[in-house]
Amino acid sequence: MTPAKKKGRVFSGARPTGRQHLGNYLGAIKNYVALQDEYEDTIYCIVDIHALTTVETTKEIRQNTYEMALDWLAAGMRPEDSMIFVQSHVPEVLELHTFLSMVTPLGKLTDLPTFKEKIRHQPHNINYGLVGYPVLMAADITLYKAIVVPVGIDQAPHLEFTREIVRSFNYRYKTDVLIEPQMKGTKIPKVLGIDGENKMSKSLNNHIELASSPDETTKRVMQMVTDPQRARRADPGNPDVCNVFTMHKIFSSDEEVEMINTECRRAGIGCVDCKKIFAKNLNDDLAPFRERRAKLDEEPAEVWDVLIDGGKRAREVAKQTLSEVKDAIGLP
Numbered sequence: 001m002t003p004a005k006k007k008g009r010v011f012s013g014a015r016p017t018g019r020q021h022l023g024n025y026l027g028a029i030k031n032y033v034a035l036q037d038e039y040e041d042t043i044y045c046i047v048d049i050h051a052l053t054t055v056e057t058t059k060e061i062r063q064n065t066y067e068m069a070l071d072w073l074a075a076g077m078r079p080e081d082s083m084i085f086v087q088s089h090v091p092e093v094l095e096l097h098t099f100l101s102m103v104t105p106l107g108k109l110t111d112l113p114t115f116k117e118k119i120r121h122q123p124h125n126i127n128y129g130l131v132g133y134p135v136l137m138a139a140d141i142t143l144y145k146a147i148v149v150p151v152g153i154d155q156a157p158h159l160e161f162t163r164e165i166v167r168s169f170n171y172r173y174k175t176d177v178l179i180e181p182q183m184k185g186t187k188i189p190k191v192l193g194i195d196g197e198n199k200m201s202k203s204l205n206n207h208i209e210l211a212s213s214p215d216e217t218t219k220r221v222m223q224m225v226t227d228p229q230r231a232r233r234a235d236p237g238n239p240d241v242c243n244v245f246t247m248h249k250i251f252s253s254d255e256e257v258e259m260i261n262t263e264c265r266r267a268g269i270g271c272v273d274c275k276k277i278f279a280k281n282l283n284d285d286l287a288p289f290r291e292r293r294a295k296l297d298e299e300p301a302e303v304w305d306v307l308i309d310g311g312k313r314a315r316e317v318a319k320q321t322l323s324e325v326k327d328a329i330g331l332p
């Protein structure tokens with residue numbers, strides 16, 4: 001018998017970054033898919049308004065939204081179980097953002113390490129949206145009264161901040177209309193890129209795209225940095241410091257992991273062969289995803305329909321919350 005789903009809503013949002021990579025898949029998407037079976041309500045949003053804080057051209061935002069939705073759907077996110085939509089399709093979020101901004105101290109926003117990092121990255125474009133980013137994120141979550149938010153470790157301070165904003169709002173207006181969400185950490189908090197050093201990311205070009213062809217994937221895997229101490233084939237390696245081995249633990253069989261763990265340490269296997277095994281297992285794992293993606297891509301209108309329908313359903317929830325929020329504030 002399938003276990004009963006837990007009550008309550010899960011919310012998560014991600015910026016429209018286009019084709020997703022292995023880091024997105026292991027760090028977020030797999031979790032999103034699993035949570036659909038765990039909770040009654042799951043809400044997943046492509047946060048295009050957030051993206052405007054850092055992008056200087058919106059030329060690719062539509063295509064990136066589409067590509068991302070394709071990946072989400074192909075990976076097993078189900079519109080019949082989840083509301084999957086685009087943030088800007090629910091404009092109520094902007095209204096709630098404004099109300100929440102009134103209970104948010106400016107000094108706290110400018111003190112957040114994530115804000116400081118952003119202004120280091122784009123000193124030429126320190127816009128208001130950048131400062132208000134965590135408030136908009138709080139609006140995203142609280143608009144749907146989510147109780148659980150799956151986030152990566154880098155977003156943890158923002159979620160804590162959302163909880164503070166909720167407390168301030170409820171205290172100021174003597175209400176309990178907004179809910180303090182709980183964080184749900186992902187099983188794999190940090191997926192390293194092929195450089196073996198930094199978190200996998202498109203901007204660092206150290207990523208492996210889910211939708212790439214098997215050949216392209218193999219090519220990327222062959223570029224992966226391994227144990228830096230292992231300069232020659234005859235040198236024994238240390239799998240504990242090698243990102244290829246970390247990936248084997250996710251995608252390869254127990255027997256293969258055991259064999260590599262032993263053979264690498266006594267130079268019984270070379271890095272080239274080790275990577276070939278990983279590339280094959282990764283491609284085998286992604287084959288059904290790629291097949292589903294290609295099929296979905298034959299009917300782009302249906303993908304957009306999923307997003308539009310998700311937006312309509314999300315908007316119903318949003319309108320209800322916003323009405324309660326206005327009542328709590330005492331607006332006429």
Ligand code: SF4
Pocket residue numbers: 226227230237238239242243244245260264269270271272274275
């Ligand atoms: S053999 Fe495999 S685990 Fe060992 S260093 Fe090379 S790539 Fe890493």
